[in-house]
Amino acid sequence: MEQQFPMIQVMDYEGCILMPEYRKKITKELVMACYRHLIRTRMFDRKCVSLQRQGRIGTYAPYEGQEACQVGSALALEEGDWLFPTYRDHGATMTFGHSLKHILLYWKGRNEGCIPPNGKKIFPPSVPIATQLPHAAGAAYAEKRKGTMNAAIVYFGDGATSEGDFHEGLNFASVFHAPVVFFNQNNQYAISVPITRQMKTKTIAQKALAYDIEGVRIDGNDIFAVYFETEKALERARNGGGPTLIEAVTWRYGAHTTADDPTKYRDQEESKRRRETTDPIRRLERFMKQEGWFDEEWVQNIQDEVTAEIDQAIMEVERVPEANPADMFDYVFAEPTWTIEEQKKAYFAWERGGTA
Ligand SMILES: Cc1ncc(C[n+]2csc(CCOP(=O)(O)OP(=O)(O)O)c2C)c(N)n1
Ligand SMILES: [Mg+2]
Numbered sequence: 423m424e425q426q427f428p429m430i431q432v433m434d435y436e437g438c439i440l441m442p443e444y445r446k447k448i449t450k451e452l453v454m455a456c457y458r459h460l461i462r463t464r465m466f467d468r469k470c471v472s473l474q475r476q477g478r479i480g481t482y483a484p485y486e487g488q489e490a491c492q493v494g495s496a497l498a499l500e501e502g503d504w505l506f507p508t509y510r511d512h513g514a515t516m517t518f519g520h521s522l523k524h525i526l527l528y529w530k531g532r533n534e535g536c537i538p539p540n541g542k543k544i545f546p547p548s549v550p551i552a553t554q555l556p557h558a559a560g561a562a563y564a565e566k567r568k569g570t571m572n573a574a575i576v577y578f579g580d581g582a583t584s585e586g587d588f589h590e591g592l593n594f595a596s597v598f599h600a601p602v603v604f605f606n607q608n609n610q611y612a613i614s615v616p617i618t619r620q621m622k623t624k625t626i627a628q629k630a631l632a633y634d635i636e637g638v639r640i641d642g643n644d645i646f647a648v649y650f651e652t653e654k655a656l657e658r659a660r661n662g663g664g665p666t667l668i669e670a671v672t673w674r675y676g677a678h679t680t681a682d683d684p685t686k687y688r689d690q691e692e693s694k695r696r697r698e699t700t701d702p703i704r705r706l707e708r709f710m711k712q713e714g715w716f717d718e719e720w721v722q723n724i725q726d727e728v729t730a731e732i733d734q735a736i737m738e739v740e741r742v743p744e745a746n747p748a749d750m751f752d753y754v755f756a757e758p759t760w761t762i763e764e765q766k767k768a769y770f771a772w773e774r775g776g777t778a
Contacts, residue, residue: 423623423624423625423628424624424625426628427625427627427628427637427638427639427669428639429639429640429641429671430638430639430640430641430647430651431640431641431644431647432444432644432646432647432650433644433645433646433647433705433706433709435699435700435705436708437705437706437707437708437709437710437711437712438709438712439646439709444646444650447650448646450713450715452649453706453709453710453713453715454715455497456493456494456497456645456649456706457703457706457707457710457724458724459493459496459497459517460489460490460493460645460702460703460706461703461721461724461725461728462516462517462724462728462731463485463489463492463493463513463516463517464486464489464703465725465728465729465732466512466513466516466522466525466728466732467484467485467486467489467513468486469732469736470482470484470526470529471484471676471680473526473529473736474529474680475680478530478736478740479526479529479530480529480530480531481679481680481681482529482679482680483509483510483678483679483680484510484674484676484677484679484680485510485511485512485513485674486674486675486676487609487643487672487673487674487675487676487693487696487697487701487702488510488513488607488609488642488672488673488674489513489702489703490642490643490644490645490648490672490702490706491514491605491607491642491643491648491670491672492511492513492514492517492577492607493513493514493517493645493648494645494646494647494648494649494652495514495575495577495603495605495648495649495652495668495670496513496514496515496517496518496575497517497649498649498652498653498656499518499575499656500571500572500573500656501541502543502570502571502572503543503572503573503574503575503656504543504544504545504558504561504562504565504572504573504574504575505518505542505543505544505545505574505575505577506545506548506554506555506557506558506561506574506575506576506577507544507545507547507548507554507577508547508548508549508551508554508577508578508579508582509547509548509549509679510577510579510607510674511547511577512525512528512547514577515538515544515547518542518544519539519542519544520538520539520542520544521539521735522731522732522735523735523738523739524536524537524538524539526735526736526739527739527742528546528547530739531745532742532745533749533753534742543561543572545557551578551579551581551582551585551587552578552582552583552585552586552587552588552591553587554576554577554578555576555578555582555587555588555590555591555592555604556587556590556591556594557576558574558575558576558591558595558602558604559574559576559591559592559594559595559598559600559602559665560594560600561574561602562574562595562600562601562602562659562665563594563595563598563600565601566598566599566600566601571660572601572660573601573602573603573656573659573660574600574601574602574603575602575603575605575652575656576591576602576603576604576605577605577606577607578604578605578606578607579606579607579608579609579612580606580607580608580609580610580611580612580617580620580621580626581611581612581613581615581620582606583606583620583621583626583629584612584620584621591604592604592629592630592632592633592635592665592667593633595633595635595664595665596633596634596635596664596665599662599664599665600659600664600665601659601660601662601664601665602659602665603652603655603656603659603665603666603668604665604666604667604668605652605668605670606626606667606668606669606670607642607670607672608626608642608669608670608671608672609672609673609674610671610672610673611674611678611688613678613682614678614682614684614686614687614688616688625639625669626639626667626669627639627667627668627669629667630666630667633665633667635664635665635666635667636655636658636663636664636665636666636667637666637667637668637669638651638655638666638667638668638669639669639671640668640669640670640671641670641671642670642671642672643671643672643673643700643701643702643705644702644705645702645705645706648670651668652668655668673692673693673696673700675693675696675697676693747769747770747773748766750766750769751763751765751766751769752766
């Protein structure tokens, strides 16, 4: 199966192009956009970890190390496409146009954080694992029924492939030939469980065979492989070729969330080694240096602009008035249930200092 689904690389670890047929498509404009978004997503992720440590946002799921997966795939989308993220995919949503302010609001536990910019079809992050796959298949099928050229992309991890919803989503999309791209970020861990203890198969891409859909395995730290393979899959979807399962092999450097301690279950040397060899940003920099496209001053300008953008978003978020605790109870169901009513009463009794 590893031979049937070889890991596609367009660029090697030294930043050399391995697939000459792509050479012409790797324009300076594309490279600059990729690099800018990679830097922007990494800086934002690091800032979020720091905000969580300062108690300014809640528990946070970092994606450092997975930026090429998220930036490369989101850049391949068209304006009218759907994006279904997990809790670890705000690198993708911000690249697709979600505002940093709303992403931060989400991590402060505010329901307003789930509102995408006008016209952007970005779903709220799915925390229940794999539940977003049937949603994406359904949204894509609706676009097909309406006769549009819009497609959907849905992100999920290696762990999600052990859930029933993964199989239901792929099966539905396959049967109804829905224009959806199943974008798997195989970061090789589901919290503390390594992939070898999650599944017997050597690849995730091969699971496409069971649904008779396209399956492809790519190096998720190679932004060109991610961008071109996602573009190809989206093209296929728009042109009636049905769904694709993309397995992007990657690695998260840090903790599962800020509530997790990875030293308890894996050797930290591995992340250190990967930072020096397979890091998605370093790799693109190596390519840019070979082309003579790497300019320190330009990079500094990007960093200054992104710092200002992030600082502005934080300032706006911290000016938003405190949430009304009643919101927690009022927006669960259209008609409140008696259990919710009881919980609401108990909460306000507690807040007033009494007992429930
Ligand atoms: C239905 C469901 N079961 C269990 C959990 C608890 N949980 C949260 S994250 C996670 C691991 C998911 O791993 P993976 O799909 O590989 O995504 P990653 O976190 O690595 O991005 C689990 C089991 C959950 N959120 N939802
Ligand atoms: Mg995982």
